[in-house]
Amino acid sequence: xxxxxxxxxxxxxxxxxxxxxxxxxxxxxxxxxxxxxxxxxxxxxxxxxxxxxxxxxxxxxxxxxxxxxxxxxxxxxxxxxxxxxxxxxxxxxxxxxxxxxxxxxxxxxxxxxxxxxxxxxxxxxxxxxxxxxxxxxxxxxxxxxxxxxxxxxxxxxxxxxxxxxxxxxxxxxxxxxxxxxxxxxxxxxxxxxxxxxxxxxxxxxxxxxxxxxxxxxxxxxxxxxxxxxxxxxxxxxxxxxxxxxxxxxxxxxxxxxxxxxxxxxxxxxxxxxxxxxxxxxxxxxxxxxxxxxxxxxxxxxxxxxxxxxxxxxxxxxxxxxxxxxxxxxxxxxxxxxxxxxxxxxxxxxxxxxxxxxxxxxxx
Numbered sequence: 001x002x003x004x005x006x007x008x009x010x011x012x013x014x015x016x017x018x019x020x021x022x023x024x025x026x027x028x029x030x031x032x033x034x035x036x037x038x039x040x041x042x043x044x045x046x047x048x049x050x051x052x053x054x055x056x057x058x059x060x061x062x063x064x065x066x067x068x069x070x071x072x073x074x075x076x077x078x079x080x081x082x083x084x085x086x087x088x089x090x091x092x093x094x095x096x097x098x099x100x101x102x103x104x105x106x107x108x109x110x111x112x113x114x115x116x117x118x119x120x121x122x123x124x125x126x127x128x129x130x131x132x133x134x135x136x137x138x139x140x141x142x143x144x145x146x147x148x149x150x151x152x153x154x155x156x157x158x159x160x161x162x163x164x165x166x167x168x169x170x171x172x173x174x175x176x177x178x179x180x181x182x183x184x185x186x187x188x189x190x191x192x193x194x195x196x197x198x199x200x201x202x203x204x205x206x207x208x209x210x211x212x213x214x215x216x217x218x219x220x221x222x223x224x225x226x227x228x229x230x231x232x233x234x235x236x237x238x239x240x241x242x243x244x245x246x247x248x249x250x251x252x253x254x255x256x257x258x259x260x261x262x263x264x265x266x267x268x269x270x271x272x273x274x275x276x277x278x279x280x281x282x283x284x285x286x287x288x289x290x291x292x293x294x295x296x297x298x299x300x301x302x303x304x305x306x307x308x309x310x311x312x313x314x315x316x317x318x319x320x321x322x323x324x325x326x327x328x329x330x331x332x333x334x335x336x337x338x339x340x341x342x343x344x345x346x347x348x349x350x351x352x353x354x355x356x357x358x359x360x361x362x363x
Contacts, residue, residue, distance in 0.1 A: 003086070007099035010076075015069040015107065019058070022065055026057045038133050045133070052126035055119045056248065062111060066104060066286050067317035070293035071310050073100065078297060094357060097294055104290045108283025116279060117251035124249040148173070152235050157182045159231075163196070167268075170240045172197045176205070178231065187213040191229070198240075203231040247275035270338065274331040277342030278324075285324060285346035291353035292316050295360065320349045 027050060034041075034049045041049075077083050086096050150161040158181045163173035178191040194207035208229045211219040250258055255276040262269040296313035324345040331341025 003096075004099040007096060008103045011069070011073050011100040011103050014073040014076075015065060015103075018069040018072065019065045022061055022068075023054070023058050026061065027054055030054065030057060037130070041133060049126055049129060052122045052129070055115070055122040056126075059111065059115055059119045063286065063289060063317070063321050066107075066289045067293060067314060067321075070100070070290045071297055071313050074294050074297040075306065075310065083298060097291065097298075097357070100290055100294075101287050104286050105283050108286040112252060112279050112282055117253065120249055120251040123246075127249070147175075150235070150240065152233055157188065161196075170198075171237050178203075178205075189213050190219070191231070193229070198233065198235060198237060200236075201232060201234075203233050205229045205231065247272050252276065252279050270334060271332040273338045274328050274341055277338055278328055281343050281346045284343075284350060285320075288346055288349035288353055289317050289320065291357060292320060292349065295353050295356040298357070298360070320345065323349070 030050050030053050031046070034046050034053075038046065038049070083096060147162055147164045148166055150163075152159050152161065160179045160181070161173070162177045162179075164175035166173050173196045174194075176193050176196040178193075178196075180188045180191070182188050190211045190213060191205065192209045193205035195205070197204045197206075206228055208226045210224045210226065210229070212222055213219055247255070250272070255272055259269040259272050259276065262272065293313045293316075296309045296316065327336070327341045327345045330336045331338050
């Protein structure tokens with residue numbers, strides 16, 4: 001127990017050291033980016049944006065922190081021959097890995113349970129402030145059981161948009177209704193369409209019916225039917241997605257309710273479901289990274305072999321990280337089931353690392 005506590009303490013210090021070093025570098029990079037994006041902002045406001053962005057930046061590089069910290073930890077043990085002493089005392093190297101693996105599992109659980117909500121709040125606040133400083137307004141948005149509501153507007157008036165459902169990327173609305181209002185707030189015309197596709201600066205409507213809503217007229221008698229109509233718009237897919245709330249803007253504990261609401265409204269919640277399951281699997285993936293780093297660096301190192309082993313460990317960690325991201329992309333696109341997309345890469349990485357360790361230890 002004392003030995004496990006010793007290994008766990010050293011591993012935690014290694015993680016903290018790498019996290020501080022990488023966090024400092026990320027803060028400087030983010031400071032340069034904010035100064036470049038907002039050259040006219042006061043420095044105090046720039047620092048505020050950087051501070052709000054740092055929780056997400058550190059959360060995003062957590063796998064990299066774990067990889068580098070694990071490599072540094074196991075190389076230091078190998079250089080000091082502490083693992084050799086542990087083996088000579090009758091304890092297997094796999095048993096010695098229990099402490100750093102348990103510490104990593106606890107770190108992953110805390111990152112998801114506590115860090116994720118903090119990241120969600122800070123990221124949403126940073127996004128809103130950044131858009132406000134740029135003069136960009138978020139699209140007014142509401143989601144109900146009947147469908148999706150949006151609002152766009154300019155100096156010529158406002159347009160309220162209702163759609164029964166939308167495509168997964170929110171670039172196409174199905175069964176949309178456009179109600180246009182003049183600058184004085186009076187309704188000008190109503191437009192129904194079979195579908196509306198959002199492209200740069202305009203909605204492209206198909207199978208359209210238009211009613212003029214001016215006073216002293218019969219809208220139905222003067223209604224027009226057209227095959228296609230183009231309506232100017234200042235909306236973009238990114239603005240609509242931001243109105244929905246990007247997955248990382250929503251705390252992990254609120255995602256199940258949000259997913260259920262979207263599905264009840266007839267919209268695809270696949271990317272939110274993939275993100276939710278990926279967050280739940282994050283602790284397992286971090287443990288897999290630790291074991292994979294151990295598989296390459298746990299042996300007694302000497303001479304030039306150290307650099308190669310460290311390089312292979314880092315490459316393997318990055319490879320597993322990109323494999324996980326690739327699985328998430330396939331899940332979001334509907335190519336594979338959500339659960340498989342989120343859990344298959346971490347579990348496969350864990351089993352692969354265990355297989356390599358068992359082979360090295362027992363032959």
